[in-house]
Amino acid sequence: MSIEKTLFAAADKMRGSMDAGEYKHIALGLLFLRYVSMSFERLHTKLSEDEYSDAEDRDEYLAESIFWVPEKARWSTLAKQSKDPKIGIMIDDAMRAIEADNETLKGALPKVFGKESIDRAMLTGLMDLFSNLKLEGSKADFDLIGRIYEYCIGEFASSEGKRGGEFYTPKPVVDTLIEMIEPTRGRVYDPCCGTGGFFVQSEKFIDAHKGQKNDIAIYGQERNHTTYGLARMNLAIRGIFAEIRWNSEGTLLKDAFPDERFDYVLANPPFNISDWSGDLLREDTRWKFGAPPVGNANFAWLQHIHAHLSSTGIGGVVLANGSMSSMSVGEGEIRRAMVEGDAVDAMVALPGQLFYGTQIPACLWILAKDKSNGVAKDAKLRDRRGEVLFIDARKMGALVPGSRKQKELSPDEIVQIATAYHAWRGEPDAGAYEDVAGFCKSATTDEIAKHNFVLTPGRYVGAGAVEDDGEPFEEKFTRLVGELRGQFAEGRRLEKEIEDRLGALQ
Structure with a gap:
């Protein structure tokens, strides 16, 4: 141990x-x-x-x-x-x-x-x-x-359980975003930083890739005061100095860094929050793609984060799966505007059971300010305007040893997800990007429009190849038909037995 x-x-x-x-x-x-x-x-x-x-x-x-x-x-x-x-x-x-x-x-x-x-x-x-x-x-x-x-x-x-998980993002989820976003240089921001997990992993990522910790500046905001204190202790333990702000109103209502822009934003906002004071913020300048519904803060968080990105900034956001498909109170229109405005870089559907105390499945939104990736200045990167990368990782992950409910992604699975994203962007050493049936697909805005701008990866990646088990088709067909007929016969037998027993009770 x-x-x-x-x-x-x-x-x-x-x-x-x-x-x-x-x-x-x-x-x-x-x-x-x-x-x-x-x-x-x-x-x-x-x-x-x-x-x-x-x-x-x-x-x-x-x-x-x-x-x-x-x-x-x-x-x-x-x-x-x-x-x-x-x-x-x-x-x-x-x-x-x-x-x-x-x-x-x-x-x-x-x-x-x-x-x-x-x-x-x-x-x-x-x-x-x-x-x-x-x-x-x-x-x-x-x-x-x-x-x-x-x-x-x-x-x-x-x-x-759920109360603790609200302020803590499981390490494999943090690692996946860090490996995709790669915050190695510049300004890093988390608008709901919890215990500071994204900041800690950012420092670890830099160490692992032999970078310099002094090359990044860290900013954060947290509404829960006890969690705010825990974050500051967590960072101090590691010698990480960050500018973290607290206020009881929360980030959406009282933005601690209204005029700041960041190279990287990493966030796990509380899912589907209804009491976010949306009625007081209908005309906020952050809502470039449409005013978020008063009853759900998901698209307020997404737009807050996109608004705080620098001209070449990248943001990674953990949200409930409903954010990819909900049409309630204008959310579908906001999602459409974000896709057409090239704000969405990639979508990742995560496996279930990753979060403490809740079975709500989650996804990753990767946001970008410049999807041309600076092509005019850096021909190494692909111009991905008019496209979105979809990654379906729902079949990944395994139960944590000793747990019946908690799952985690393996390091190899995290690398597989991140590598697909880096290859799609055309980053050096990531290899050539290819769509993989059942796993990843680069879809155009026109293709997304055919799905009414629903961003669920499963709609785009298709089904993966089924492994050949070596059994000839004719033999398999005969066997399966036989099994089906046997199940029908067993169903009729059970139905008759139930009727006979009910008759005996009359």
């Missing part, structure tokens, strides 16, 4: 009957405290041993992108008092002290440890557990803490 699973299993056992939604802020808050103390104390020791450095100079820590941790907030100080009846209050005070000394963390850290309802023995147990986490004193420690943090967020989302 991996250290992430082992640590989560041990920590989760301590919560007992406590609700996962409340407990996650306790467990993840303590893990964050362990992290910032660890990174601070390592540099503090190094500076103390250098006669030309001052271990109490906060600028030394700022220069290394490490948070300043006051004496009373350090893990070593608190761990010695872990059995004190007032340890919860001490931890809350530690969180406040860290926020006071680090402006970027202001309002982000949980302060729930001193509540009367919190079991002191649980706090002590968690502190002992995290204190015993073996660390090597290298950068790998920070990577490990980040992995543990990400794993715990995912597992808590699973425990919370």
Whole structure:
């Protein structure tokens, strides 16, 4: 069992009957405290041993992108008092002290440890557990803490069911969008960033492709305040500095970046939200393709994201499948305008059961501002104006080991989806694009119009080739007819048996 699973299993056992939604802020808050103390104390020791450095100079820590941790907030100080009846209050005070000394963390850290309802023995147990986490004193420690943090967020989302899944996008879905969009340079934006999963995976993508983290700038907005704090802790754990904004009205009603444009937008908006204040935004300039229905925010999110793309920007959006075909209250007309306006680059139908706590099937919308792909300047890319790529991945995915409901895409399947998209765009090293029956199809606007601008990939990709099982047609036909006749006979027998039993009861 991996250290992430082992640590989560041990920590989760301590919560007992406590609700996962409340407990996650306790467990993840303590893990964050362990992290910032660890990174601070390592540099503090190094500076103390250098006669030309001052271990109490906060600028030394700022220069290394490490948070300043006051004496009373350090893990070593608190761990010695872990059995004190007032340890919860001490931890809350530690969180406040860290926020006071680090402006970027202001309002982000949980302060729930001193509540009367919190079991002191649980706090002590968690502190002992995290204190015993073996660390090597290298950068790998920070990577490990980040992995543990990400794993715990995912597992808590699973425990919370639908409520937790609302703020957490499953890793395979995030990975698929990241591999398709490839945010390696420029400005990245998530208008409903949840716990920051898209940002974390963007950084991982850059690392995997040997890019520079400093080449991207990250922006986000989140409506749920506790999730906003969790996102900031999640990013801080990894040393990712982002400009994330919070307001209680939400992104659609109060856009934190109204005049900004971004090279990449990645988003998993809440599906089919009806209370998005659409009646107050009928004349909003973001609705280039038509005013979204008051009762469903799906096309408000799509247009908000498209409006925030730079002149060559690409956006990836996770939405419920209904967004591909709904005709209610003008949605069909908006979808038509988006296709005719070359706003839709690609559509991907995902397998079911990918999301925690909901069986609603989802899809990916890939949006673009310039589908000519800058052909006039870069002949390597194909001009895809007047076309949309459809990918049907519904048959992909497999159940997560040990789960009866949860599915995930494999790394190979994610690469297959992304490669088809990159080849279609004409990107170097992606190979030549070809339609594959049952999987992908490049359809023209005229073809889409014949389907009344419904964007469900299954309508376009057709059926895949059926594998030949080697049985001659004549033999197979005779066998199947025989089986069918046998089933008819069994049906008649059961019908007679039921009638006889009903007759006996009269």
